[in-house]
Each structure stands twice: as C-alpha cells, then as structure tokens.
C-alpha cells in the first residue's frame with residue numbers, strides 16, 4: 001500500500017498503477033486515481049471542495065474506510081462525485097460518510113436560508129455501489145444521473161437527526177434521473193423528503209427498500225418530455241412518511257409514465273396519502289385540474305397498511321384521458337378518515353377511494 005505518494009508524473013505513476021493507494025490526505029487523491037484500488041481512510045475533505053472521484057479508470061475499486069468528513073462551506077456541492085465505467089464503490093465495515101448536516105440545517109432546505117451543498121452524485125456505467133453508510137447530508141443526499149447498468153446495495157442513509165424543528169429539509173434520499181437499468185437493493189433511508197424518487201429513467205428495480213420519516217416513494221415525470229418507464233418497486237416498507245407511494249405528473253407538462261409496478265408494499269402511520277396518483281402536481285402544492293399525461297400499465301398489488309386518521313387512504317386525480325390499463329389488486333390501506341373523491345380512474349378498475 002502506498003501511503004505518502006508524491007503526486008508527480010512519469011515512471012512513479014506507472015509503478016503506482018499496479019498497486020492500491022491509501023488516501024489519508026486529500027492531496028494524495030490525484031495520484032491515487034492512477035491506480036485501480038483507492039482506499040479512502042478517515043479522509044477529511046476540505047471545505048468547498050468536491051471529493052472528486054470523477055474520470056476514474058475503468059475497473060477501479062474505491063473503498064470508503066473509517067469516517068469521511070467535509071469542511072463547512074455554503075455552496076451547491078456536490079460533496080462527493082463519482083464518474084466512470086466498470087467501477088466498484090464499496091463501503092468497508094464501519095464506514096461512515098458524515099455530512100454533519102446540522103452545520104447548515106435551518107429547516108429551509110433548498111427554499112431559503114444558507115446555501116446547502118448536495119451530497120453525492122454518481123454518473124457511472126456497468127458499476128456497483130455497496131455498503132455505504134451516509135449520515136446527515138446538508139440537503140439532497142444521493143442521486144444517480146445519466147447512469148447505465150448499475151447496482152446499488154446496502155446503502156444506509158440515516159438523517160434521523162434532521163427530524164427536529166429547524167432541522168433537515170429537502171433531504172431527498174435516493175434519486176435516479178435519466179438512467180437505464182438500475183437496481184437498488186436492500187437500502188434504508190430515514191429522512192425528511194422523498195425516500196426514493198425518479199423523474200426520468202427506465203428499467204429500474206427497487207427491492208427491499210425501507211423508508212422512515214420522509215415523503216415516500218415517488219415515481220413521476222420531470223416534464224419537458226421526460227419518460228419514466230419499466231419501474232418495479234417491491235418488498236418495501238414505508239413508515240411514518242407523509243406519502244406512501246406516489247405517481248405524479250406535473251400540471252401542464254409533457255412526458256409519459258408507463259409500466260410501473262408496486263408489489264408487496266407495507267405502509268405504517270402515513271400522514272397524508274397512502275397511495276396517490278396525481279396529474280396536477282406542482283412543487284408549490286398541487287392545485288387545479290389535472291392535465292393530459294399518459295399514465296399507463298400501472299400495477300398496484302398487495303399494497304397494505306395504515307395511514308393516520310387525518311390522512312387519505314387512496315387518492316387519484318388525473319385527467320380523464322390519462323389512465324390506461326391499470327391493475328389494482330389486494331389493496332388494503334386503512335385508517336384515514338379524510339375522504340377525497342377520485343377523478344380520472346380508468347373504467348373497470350376497482351379503486352377504493354372511500355374511507356374505511
């Protein structure tokens with residue numbers, strides 16, 4: 001293992017490339033990227049700097065070891081960025097990427113207060129990410145943008161410290177954008193915004209995701225023609241979130257949502273909607289009539305559990321031309337006393353919008 005590498009060119013880098021490098025100081029990273037095993041050990045990333053794991057050589061393994069920390073700076077981030085092909089990003093046992101978000105938290109997230117950096121963004125192909133423990137990002141936690149053939153497992157995003165007043169806000173857990181063939185397996189999120197969200201992408205499988213405290217699992221178009229298709233969410237648990245599962249299209253936007261399956265989903269203590277499909281979404285608060293937007297081949301099977309009394313079990317509000325070929329079966333969402341009339345449910349589909 002190379003501990004104190006000189007970041008110089010030429011022969012030394014050729015030699016280094018045959019070895020792994022242990023990076024304990026940010027200045028060592030540039031040289032370490034010439035090799036194919038990079039171990040980040042108790043790394044302190046300087047303030048206002050991205051932990052730059054971009055343009056990694058194909059076949060590189062990056063290991064996070066010990067506690068990774070970040071200096072305080074009010075900026076857009078991201079604090080960690082990864083790009084390349086054929087990568088393995090691994091959290092070694094006991095690893096922690098500690099955002100120490102409370103230094104930024106003011107309850108306002110991206111809507112005001114100090115500028116808060118995004119935490120981690122990956123743009124990778126034919127790659128895996130496993131076993132990362134991420135704690136208290138300043139805001140948006142993890143996003144996979146423009147990725148292909150990626151497998152993410154055992155990501156543990158713990159932002160429960162942000163639950164308090166003037167705490168974390170817009171701490172979205174896992175986001176996927178414009179990506180194809182993404183598997184997200186055995187992950188956990190405790191946060192204050194979407195647990196999982198995709199606004200554009202295809203062939204996405206979420207299996208065994210556990211969500212606590214946030215805004216639920218959301219499948220919905222970013223608009224501007226974005227398409228979300230072939231997404232399956234299964235064997236997952238959503239606890240004390242504002243929403244359980246949601247499909248949404250933004251009012252007035254274009255795009256499509258197709259071939260979406262929710263299967264074996266357990267809800268507990270949901271505070272606003274157990275299941276919602278909406279075609280009038282606006283970030284500022286859904287309002288007005290839903291606009292036409294294809295929401296087709298939608299399966300809800302075995303979605304069950306409870307919402308709180310003031311919540312709505314199931315709500316659909318889409319344009320009457322939007323929904324086609326829906327199959328809802330074994331749905332049992334109970335507890336909500338706020339009854340809302342559904343609009344736009346395709347004919348022949350049995351959606352129980354009444355309170356139970």
Ligand SMILES: *[C@@H]1O[C@H](CO)[C@@H](O)[C@H](O)[C@H]1NC(C)=O
Nearest residue numbers: 126127148149150151181183
């Ligand atoms: C999807 O990605 C996985 C890696 O996560 C890969 O093994 C598989 O071959 C890919 N599937 C297709 C159809 O490319």
Ligand SMILES: *[C@@H]1O[C@H](CO)[C@@H](O)[C@H](O)[C@H]1NC(C)=O
Nearest residue numbers: 154185186187188208209210
């Ligand atoms: C689901 O994921 C959790 C980690 O979040 C893991 O402990 C558990 O074993 C997984 N369950 C199955 C059935 O794989």
Ligand SMILES: *[C@@H]1O[C@H](CO)[C@@H](O)[C@H](O)[C@H]1NC(C)=O
Nearest residue numbers: 304305306331332333334335
């Ligand atoms: C639906 O869930 C409620 C509450 O958990 C339960 O009492 C009821 O038996 C369930 N109904 C069906 C048809 O499974």
